[in-house]
Amino acid sequence: MSVQPHPIAAVTERAMPVSGPVASGAPSHIVVTGVDKVFAVPGGEVVALKDIDLTINRGEFVCLLGPSGCGKSTLLNAIAGFSHPTRGGITVEGRAVAEPGPDRGMVFQEYALFPWMTVAQNIAFGLEIKGMARAAIEKRVAELLDMLKLAEFRDRFPKDLSGGMRQRVAIARVLALDSPVMLMDEPFGALDALTRRSLQDELLRIWAATGKTIVFVTHSIEESIYLADRIVVLTYRPGTIKRDLRVELPRPRDSASAAFNALKRDLSALVTAEQHRFEQVEMKGLTTD
Amino acid sequence: MQTSRLRALAEGLAVPLGILAIWQIACSAGLVNPMVLPSPAAVAVRWWAYLAPLEAYDPAQGSWFAWLFSGEMLHDALASLYRVVVGFVVGAGLALPLGLFMGSSDVIYRHVNPLMQVLRPIPPIAYIPLSILWFGLGNAPAVFLIAIGAFFPVLMNTIAGVRHVDGIYIRAARSLGASRMTIFRRVILPAATPYILSGARIGIGTAFIVVIVAEMIAVNNGLGFRILEAREYFWSDKIIAGMLTIGALGLLIDMAVSRLNSHLLRWHRGLES
Numbered sequence: 001m002s003v004q005p006h007p008i009a010a011v012t013e014r015a016m017p018v019s020g021p022v023a024s025g026a027p028s029h030i031v032v033t034g035v036d037k038v039f040a041v042p043g044g045e046v047v048a049l050k051d052i053d054l055t056i057n058r059g060e061f062v063c064l065l066g067p068s069g070c071g072k073s074t075l076l077n078a079i080a081g082f083s084h085p086t087r088g089g090i091t092v093e094g095r096a097v098a099e100p101g102p103d104r105g106m107v108f109q110e111y112a113l114f115p116w117m118t119v120a121q122n123i124a125f126g127l128e129i130k131g132m133a134r135a136a137i138e139k140r141v142a143e144l145l146d147m148l149k150l151a152e153f154r155d156r157f158p159k160d161l162s163g164g165m166r167q168r169v170a171i172a173r174v175l176a177l178d179s180p181v182m183l184m185d186e187p188f189g190a191l192d193a194l195t196r197r198s199l200q201d202e203l204l205r206i207w208a209a210t211g212k213t214i215v216f217v218t219h220s221i222e223e224s225i226y227l228a229d230r231i232v233v234l235t236y237r238p239g240t241i242k243r244d245l246r247v248e249l250p251r252p253r254d255s256a257s258a259a260f261n262a263l264k265r266d267l268s269a270l271v272t273a274e275q276h277r278f279e280q281v282e283m284k285g286l287t288t289d
Numbered sequence: 290m291q292t293s294r295l296r297a298l299a300e301g302l303a304v305p306l307g308i309l310a311i312w313q314i315a316c317s318a319g320l321v322n323p324m325v326l327p328s329p330a331a332v333a334v335r336w337w338a339y340l341a342p343l344e345a346y347d348p349a350q351g352s353w354f355a356w357l358f359s360g361e362m363l364h365d366a367l368a369s370l371y372r373v374v375v376g377f378v379v380g381a382g383l384a385l386p387l388g389l390f391m392g393s394s395d396v397i398y399r400h401v402n403p404l405m406q407v408l409r410p411i412p413p414i415a416y417i418p419l420s421i422l423w424f425g426l427g428n429a430p431a432v433f434l435i436a437i438g439a440f441f442p443v444l445m446n447t448i449a450g451v452r453h454v455d456g457i458y459i460r461a462a463r464s465l466g467a468s469r470m471t472i473f474r475r476v477i478l479p480a481a482t483p484y485i486l487s488g489a490r491i492g493i494g495t496a497f498i499v500v501i502v503a504e505m506i507a508v509n510n511g512l513g514f515r516i517l518e519a520r521e522y523f524w525s526d527k528i529i530a531g532m533l534t535i536g537a538l539g540l541l542i543d544m545a546v547s548r549l550n551s552h553l554l555r556w557h558r559g560l561e562s
Contacts, residue, residue: 082460102466112461116479116556125475126465157556177465 029213030056030079030181035088037074037239048074050238052088056230058180061207061214063224063231065267067275069282071239072217073185079215080106080183092181102126105174109186111166113158119169120145120154126177144172148202164195168202175206184216188223200226204251221267225260226253233267236274237281243270327526336362336530361515365531366538368511369500372428373542376435377496381489383436384443388485391444392451393477405444413438413499417506431503438499439492446488450481483557486550493546497539512538 037049048071056062064072077083079090081100090097092104100106113122120141127137145151148168158166167187174182188196204227207214218224224231225247233243249259309329315321316328323331342359350356358364391398391405413434420430454477462476504513516531 080464082463100460100464102464104464106461106464108457108461110457112457114458114461114476114479115558116482125462125467129466129468129471159556159558173465 027057028055029058029060029093030054030215031091032075032079033089033091035075035078035085035090037071037078037083038086047238049078049085050240052239052241054232054241054244056213056215058213059211061227061229062216063228064215064217064234065219065221065224065231065271066234066239066242067219067236067271067278069278070234070236070274072219072234074239075234076183076185076215076217079181080104102130102177103179104181104183105177105179107167107170107174107182107184107187109189111158111163111170113166113169113173115158118155118157119150119161122158122169123172123176126173130177140176144176147175147206148172162195163191164199167191167199171203171206175210178210179212181213181215184214186217186219189218189220196223201252203227219271221264221271222255225249225263225267226255231267233270234274236278242274324523324525327529331526332529332533335524335526336533339527339530339534362534365510365512365515366534368508369504369513369535369538370542372431372435372500372503372511373493373496375428376432376500377439377493379432380436380439380496381443381492384440384488384492385447385485388444388447389451389478389481392448392481393473398448405441409441409445413495414502417502421507426507428508430507431500434503435496435499438495442491442495443485443488446484446491447481450484450488451477453484454480483554486553490543490546490550493542494539497542501535 032052032054035049035052036047039046039048052075054075064075066072074083078085079092079097081097081104097104114125117125123141123144124137127140132140141154142151145154148171150165150168150172153161153165153169158169161169170187188199191199200223203214206212216224216227228247230244230246232241233245234240235242247263249257249263253260312326313329316323316326316331327335339362340360342356343361344350344359346353346356387401391401416434416437417430420433424430424433458476458480459472462472467476500511501513504511505517508514512531512535516528516535519525519527519531
């Protein structure tokens with residue numbers, strides 16, 4: 001937990017450089033160009049994404065923020081390669097995304113750990129697929145177990161772990177492959193506030209240490225401010241980019257500081273407007289059905 | 290703790306013991322024909338005689354161990370168990386791959402499922418005439434019938450297991466770089482095991498029902514044969530002793546399968562007992 005004692009600490013430290021990995025190579029890492037995604041639904045179609053243009057730089061921590069149904073997970077799934085855009089294209093590292101792959105590790109809200117594998121086996125799975133030698137796998141798994149404070153749980157099955165522990169395993173499983181991009185779909189959405197904060201700090205630590213590009217979907221305004229270099233606010237149906245703003249607060253960020261709360265107010269106004277539209281559309285859907 | 294368990298035991302035993310007492314009194318008082326309903330004591334004596342070796346121990350005849358297992362009941366039980374195991378292995382061994390194919394390929398499912406749905410409701414016992422026509426007498430028709438009994442529960446559950454694999458596991462595996470074959474082997478197969486094993490448990494239960502019927506028709510040993518043979522001699526005490534043995538063996542098989550399942554599914558939620 002990083003609670004700063006002084007309320008204006010965040011403001012006074014603003015002059016300090018933003019902590020985080022230094023970008024290397026070509027700056028643009030993930031490029032989304034003119035992406036539309038249209039889903040067919042009974043009696044018509046839903047435009048989940050419309051004209052999305054987004055360039056994410058190497059080593060950047062980007063949060064996709066918006067109410068339910070705004071297409072933020074749809075966009076993440078398109079970058080992951082789970083679903084193809086109806087129009088437009090996505091490149092990662094200059095290559096067009098065609099299908100999911102180990103260069104874009106995915107962390108799911110539901111953890112998606114394999115319940116029949118122990119913690120260590122879950123983490124080793126991607127490495128075995130890669131064809132890594134047994135001894136090297138053992139070594140890498142041991143490192144990750146240490147890094148995520150999971151060493152004493154290595155032979156447990158997921159059912160015996162708490163939600164926070166499971167998500168640590170899921171993160172370790174993705175880190176094992178050392179993919180340059182980590183995609184996270186509301187990974188801490190199901191966790192209690194304290195566990196959530198400790199995992200957020202853990203994630204920032206890992207990000208600072210590894211320099212990964214992280215695309216993180218959330219509907220929590222506070223979470224996005226606490227974590228991101230950059231927050232991309234999406235609108236509700238059709239999903240378009242409403243605001244793309246940079247968070248300049250130094251890390252560790254103090255959620256009680258004035259600057260944090262000023263930003264939170266601004267973002268709340270943006271997101272709440274979309275939430276109202278979401279509620280109106282859903283209500284109309286209910287009455288016409 | 291100890292007293293509550295004793296209490297539970299006492300409560301569980303009260304009704305059976307009461308029935309046994311009334312049964313014994315009715316028999317001792319001469320209210321029922323012993324040919325129709327032998328007394329519990331007579332059944333117990335007969336059960337012991339059925340279990341015990343037929344002849345006194347003679348070192349010249351063989352080892353002490355062999356003598357211990359020379360009783361008629363153990364031979365019958367082993368013969369029945371053998372048929373159950375062979376029949377089950379044949380039936381489940383055919384159902385498992387077919388179920389995996391049908392579960393993972395819509396094309397195969399659409400081609401094969403109608404036939405399976407037509408055949409499935411035919412009770413294995415209805416195959417008896419055909420099985421004798423095809424296989425004559427002996428173990429072959431019995432194994433055939435038992436295999437049919439085990440086949441459908443395993444098939445249906447395997448299909449359901451493969452089809453109900455949570456898509457998120459497949460997505461996770463794909464994003465970790467798994468090929469289709471790896472996903473099948475390391476994700477779909479283990480994810481389907483709870484279904485497959487519960488199908489196997491139902492299948493082995495069915496196999497045990499069918500073995501008793503098959504032994505009444507086609508062979509001359511085994512627990513099913515023995516109780517039918519006892520009827521021909523009006524040994525009603527032996528019929529009941531044989532039935533009790535069948536029950537005990539069935540319970541034993543189910544307990545063993547259940548223990549094996551709990552071990553194989555120790556990762557599975559909601560399988561604590």
